[in-house]
Amino acid sequence: MRLVAIVVALVACVHTGLWALSEKKVSAPDIIGPVASMSYAPFQGATHADKARTSIAQIRSDLRTLSPQTRAVRTYSATGGVELVPQVAAEFGLKVTAGAWLDNDPERNERELRSIIDLARKNSNISGIVVANESVYRGETILVGKDDKLTKEELDLISSARNADEQTKIKEKVNVARLIKTIQRVKREVSIPVTTGEIWSVWRDHPELVAAVDYIAVHILPYWEGVPNQAAVDAAMGGYHQLREMYPGKRIVIAEFGWPSAGYNFKLAKPGLFEQAVVLRDFISRAEAMGIDYNIVEAIDQPWKIFEGSVGPYWGMFNDAREQKFAWSGPVTDPEHWKLAILSVLLGLLLSLPLLGMTVTMTQGMVLATAANVVGAWFTAVFAFWKGHYFVPGAAAALAVGVVLLVPLVLIALARIEEIAAIAFGRKPRRLLQVASPSIAPDALASGYAPKVSIHIPAYKEQPDMLKATLDAVAGLTYPNFECIVIINNTPDPVYWQPIEEHCHTLGERFKFLREDKVEGFKAGALRIALEKTAPDAEIIGILDADYIVAPGWLTDLVPTFADPKVGLVQAPQEHRDGDRSVMHYAMAGEYSGFFDIGMVERNEKNAIIVHGTMCLMRRTALAAAGNWSSDTICEDTDLGLTMIELGWKTHYTNRRYGFGLLPDTFGAFKKQRHRWAYGGVQIVKKHWRRFLPGVSSLTRDQKRQFMLGWLNWLGAEALGVVVAIFNLLWVPVVAFVGIAIPDTILTIPILAAFVVSLAHFVVLYRLRVAIPKKQTFGAMFAAMSLQLTVARAVADGLIKEHLPFARTAKGNRARKPMQFDGFWELILGSLLIIGAITLVATNTLQITEIYIFAAVLVVQSLPFLSAAGLAALEGRQINDFAFWAELQPRLVSAWRRAPALTAAKAPGLANAIVEVPAATTGEKQPEIVQ
Template sequence: MRAVIAVLICVAAAHAALWGVLERKETAPDFRGLLPSVSYAPFEGSAHPDVDNIPTVEKIRDDLRKLSKLTKAIRLYSSTGGVELVPPIANEFGLKVTVGAWLDKNVDRNEREIAAAVDLAKHNPNVIGIVVGNETLYRDDLKIDELIEYVQRVKRQVNLPVTTGEIWSIWRDEPKLSSSVDFIAAHILPYWNNIPAHAAVDYAMTISKLLRDNFPGKRVVVAEFGWPSQGYNLQLAEPGPFEQASILRDFVTRAESIGLDYNIVEAIDQPWKFFEGGVGPYWGVLNASREPKFSWTGAIVDPDYWKIASIAVLIGILMSLPIFRLVQPTIPQTFVLTVAANGVGAWFATVFAYWNTHYFVFGSALALTLGMILLVPLVLIAMARIEEIATVAFGRRPQRLIDKPLPAPADGKFPKVSIHIPAYFEPPEMLKQTLDAVARLDYPNFECVVIINNTPDPTFWQPIQDHCRTLGERFIFINAEKVIGFKAGALRIAMARTAPDAEIIGIIDADYVVTPNWLKDLVPAFSDPHVGLVQAPQDHRDGNQSLMHYAMNGEYAGFFDIGMVQRNEQNAIIVHGTMCLIRRAAMDMAGGWAGDTICEDTDLGLAIIERGWTTHYTNTRYGFGLLPDTYEAFRKQRHRWAYGGFQIVKKHWRRFLPGASLLSPAQKREFTLGWLNWLGAESIGVVVAILNLIWVPVVSFADIAIPDKILTLPIIASFVVSLVHFVALYRLRVKIKLGQLLGAMIAAMSVQWTVSRAVANGLITEHLPFARTSKGGLSRMSVEFQAFWEAVIGALLLVGAAVLVAFNVKEVREIYIFAGVLVLQSLPFLSAVGIAILENSRANQFGFWKQSAIRAAELIGLRREAMPMVTAPARVSTDTAPNA
């Protein structure tokens, strides 16, 4: 345990040190004076001024009191809606004011703005100028002659300098405009011109010089200069708090040195400017709480950096504590788990920092909240998978696994086993093979109860009845019609016909051929009176039937060689309805076979565990069945398992409450994480994919609410963890070749939609009918394409990714990441499409690939084509026998 503590401390220290190494510090020229002017809007919150955002006198006074310590003057953009209160209050603090008149296509409003601006100029001695319109030509709200007419009207009514505010290129391109104003008020915003942060100030100085050169004798004012502190990149322009601080300090220092008139945009962040894209709310030198965002002197640092770092390290330590519940964890195992925990801590701290430094309207807050609700279980699932990787790769070898035959009972007594084989419309020849294998069991004390249920056609049950008679009195045949409760109902009937002295019940499916040593090797485990159940894995004997079957068999093997082995360590295995041995007393205590779920085997197994019985698992193959005939059957089987699993969650969750059962905390954790890992991961994956699809047009065409990397990168990380988990554990535990591993991965991904649909069915329905898995070659392949909806969703995800990239003219990195997420999310859906197509193609047959390889080798000269042998015709002798 000391080693574990040492590793935890070392990783936490390294985590803290990494934050120290990555801490960003920038240098910039100091500025200790007052700014000549800043843009000010007295609005706060996320409501647009035109909706309901009227400022109060008290709020304006508080703002201007703070701004008087930062600037000599303020620039306004309108003169109504509460802004008319600003000039007289500014005068209280000695602040000069440049009044603004907002102009747009609303003529009545324009008239009100002009009248209010003129009135403010006449009645407030601290007003030093009027800006008529702001980027009105750039927005194409007015024609140039219309704008000039408004400017001239104002000039005729006041004795102050009058101008209009426009981006610098309009001043350059419209000389008629410059001649109509008293001074040039140019907006130079390098961010919107895609200028990198390091070149922003040089760019502004170059443009201001260009304007001075183009308009000699005319006063040139940089009426807007600034840089956003948050938001998305615009091609090479990167917003950020360090960039804002460095750029503004550099610009102000250089502007002061050459006597350049300027106004900084803006004084205070404006959260209501979300319509200007991701950067709209973040141009202020003060945040929305009216606090400075950076210092004008000294090194530029993040004042909250070490608070965030402390949160990250603390969460990392807290999430590392579950390591102490592990039994004798190794140092490498502890290291991997602790690093993962600290990584999650860093992510949570980053999310907290994002929440603390961004403003949210209802839509963005909802998106972030919903995203976090969906991501938290994904992160927990990823953590559980990392723990399994660490345990399998670096932890102790399994301690409870039955990996060799158990010794025979010392007293030489073999408890009686009653083997139950339920069958429903099963091919008779297949079932005969199963019965023959049971007859060959090397065990002295067993019986076999075969129950054919709800199968009135005698061609299915008559041969089995005859075969049971041939095999002898050990084999009991039951043909039951109108059985209620599906497979569980049939097994209840079998229990009623079981020999009274049978202590152990064995369950096998109708297609399973068991090995002779099945009972001999495993029944001795019941010598321990606490053992209630022993489970052996499923395996299949037709994995080479086709490429699809080959992939499916590999996919099944992972569950039995990885998941079941690990769950067995906590006495928390999942019982599946074949190759299992159950103590009769444990079954009776658990209430026997219940018919209220369609996964009666798993339901019974959990009920046995809840009552304190010990279970054991072996990964030795003692039986070989048949794979589902078709991809449709494979999907139906997975749907049944998932739907039944969800039924079991609804049925048993109360047993997981404190004191409600004999489940240990470790068992509760295994079952909970198992359900979350299977049912939750697949369902959440589909929900997130569909939500992302819905969000594509918003991102592409509305230019707002782009998912930030705190939401998209965890999805990518979860996918990578899942990929590593699958590949690494298969390579360590499952004895299959690399090609089959790839096929197993595709098969596993292909049922994501199926599982999520089953969970949805479980949410809205109580009982679906039991769906038999077609085996033995009796089922016909459906004429319907088996992955229609997967094809639709997968195609939409790819189209969505293409649309995001095509319309990302601003080259926003988050959009590219978002597009990459959509591509990753399409893979499970496309996997289903691929298998559905493969099933109906020649490529599904191994012979096709063998012949293709031969032909390819022949074409490139690696293999010479065998020439046909020509047999010479037999020579007929022309000699004749000599005459006698």
């Protein structure tokens, strides 16, 4: 424990050091004294300004905060409470550039104009009036008064346009003309300068508007031009000087200049706190030095401005809580950096605490502690994002749903990293059962301990030849004291059972043949009947599937383990002898191997193996204590094994191959089998979850942890993967066509990271533990991915359906040709995800980085579905045959002239290849197979 504590502390120190190294300190010109002017809207929160109301107390509080920082403020409306700003500003010695908000509402426009004229007459601190704000740019026709409407001449002029572009230009001229008339009306009523606020191009294109105003109030916002933050001030100065050259002698005010502190990038323009601080300090410094009149947009964040895109709420120099975002002098720093650092390190330490109760090596502990600290940093990033952003209900809900879905995904990734660390850097397996291993009592081996074994082989409509081969293998066992009971259930057709009955008579009295019809409970029901017919003196029960060929030494090697009276069960792995049938079967065989060489070996170290209903031996008394075979779950074998463990029985596992069965005939059968296993897994969770509560069963902490992480890693990961993929798919139109709620990197990067961890988990552990060639590992990876939707559907079925019938897996070339494409729904989902990714990239005209990342996530999420479609597409095609590839290889070599043509050869069977090719020759690890 002391070593682990030191490792945890060391990683925490490194984590702290990384935060220290990552602290940004950016230099920028110092600003001495208040700025010239700031845009100010006296609203707070996410309520739109048209619906919000302010108070004189709110305005007074705001201007008290702003007055030390600025000499003037600019407003945009003269109603809705904003008309109170000038009189309060006077209390703090602030000048006001008052605005009148004009749009397509004639009655409101009339109220705005009357109010702005009245304010100018009553408040001497109003230094100018801005009539309308970007109304020409927005394409709005200003109507004033309830009877105002477009004249016949204006309508005729607009309708005379020959195309849409010409119509837009004509309408813009009409709008400019109406704006000029409105400006002239205000100028007649007041004695202070009057202008309008417009972007640079409007002033450039409309000299008549320039002539109508007292000064040019130009909005120069390089962010909306996609200009990089490093070039933003140069771009603004360039625009200013061009207008100066076009209109010499005309006063020009940069009425809006700013940079957002958060949100998404706009082409090359990147928002951010540091970017905002540097851009504004540089601009103000240069503007002051050059004597340029300017106004910064804006003083305080406006969370209601979501209509301006992701950056809309974040243009303020103060946040919505009226806290200054950055200092005006000295290096630019993030005031929240060390608070987040402390939170991140503390979370990392908290997530590392379970290590103190684990037995790990130094390297293993370092890997796990590092992973815990990375997760702590991610949680901190989520917290910082939540704290530093404003959320409307929809965006908040999207973030909440995203985090809820990602938390189990992160936990699954941690579990997989733990398994990688355990296998790559942890202790070598100590409980793995071998011949004459310490787990087997030496005196039992010496004294010839040989209790009677009863081998049970249930069969339902199995091919007689296949079952005969299984019985012949049992007859060849070297163990001296066994019986074999074959029970054929619910199979009235004598074609299936008569040859087996005759064969049992041929094999001798040790072989008992049973046939029962109307058996309830599927395989479990048949095994209960076999147990009733078992010899009274049989102490050990062995279970074999009807397609398994066992090695002669199966019982001789493993039965002595039961000399320990606490041992209730011994499990050997499944292996398959028909992996050479096709490329698809080759991949499937590799996928099965991973479970038996990785997961089972690790679980065995904690006495927490998963029992599968073949190649297993169990003590008869333990079987009885566990309540015999149960039919209330579809995976009666795993259910029984877990019950034995809950009752305190020891279990043992060997990864030596003592038996070889048959693979599912088709990809559809492969999926059906996995659906049954996953559905049964959910049933087992529902049945046994109470026994995982403290004090309910004799399960140890490690056993509980192994089972819970196993269920999460298998059932949870696949189900969650499908849910997240569908959720993201549904979100594509929102992002592509509405342009809001684009998933942030804190929600997308973890998905990519989890995929990388899963990939590393598969590749690393297969290379370390699974004795198959590299090319088969590659195929196994696709076979494993292809089952994601199948497992997810099984989980859903398990949650909403109490009982599904036992679906027998078609083996031994018994499957019929599928009526439909077995990867149909996976193809649909995978294709939709790819189409979604293409759509996102094609519609991302603003080149928003988060959208590209989101598209990459969709591509990654499509891989499991496309893998399933690809494997299903192999069936019945030439490329699924090994002979095709054996013949193709020399052609390709010859065509590219890289080497002499190779001799085509038939691909050897998987089991034969493993036995016949020495590991030293191939460079590959080989599984240990008992002949």
